Amino acid sequence: IRNAAWAIGVLLLAGFCLVGCDRRLDVRTVYPFQVTTMPIPKTLAPGEEVEIRCTLVPERIVKGTRYTLRYFQYDGSGALRIGRHGKPLMPNDRYAIAPGHFTLYYHSLSAERQSLEVVIEDNHGQSQTLAFD
Known part of the structure; x- marks a missing residue:
């Protein structure tokens, strides 16, 4: 009787395990990311340039995930570049x-x-917006 009860218990456990199984493997490929910046001055004189140090930190690096940057200027007039010697970026164009770590330079x-x-975005539709006033 003990062996029969043990065998029934093992069969029930195996049955529960098999019912919960699925042949599809659920692989997570989308992970959140954070973008941090160092503080910058609130006011700029014409011709003044400010360095904006940024860090893009994904929760996990997944092959095939791409990140882009775009910007829009609401007030004032200036030029934004990636890197000290980069070309000025065009508003709303995406840049890889x-x-x-990366550094933006804003020239008033x-x-x-x-x-x-x-706006920093990934190719999965997630985004982070950094506002500079």
Whole structure:
């Protein structure tokens, strides 16, 4: 009787395990990411340039995930570049960036208040918006 009860228990356990199994493997390929920046000055004089140190940190690096940057300037006039010697970026165009540290340079071209938004996106539709006023 003991052997029969043990055998029934093992069969029931195996049955529960098999019912919960599925032939499809659920692989997670989308992970959140964070973008951090160092503080920057609130006001800029015409011709002044500010360095914006940024860090893009994904929760996990997944092959095939791509990150892009775009920006839009609401107030003022200026030029944004990736890297000190990079070309000025065009508003709302997407530019590839890699995870890790990168530096943006903003060059003020007016005495008005400067206000811009930088959006970092991945190819899975996730985004982070950085507002600079």
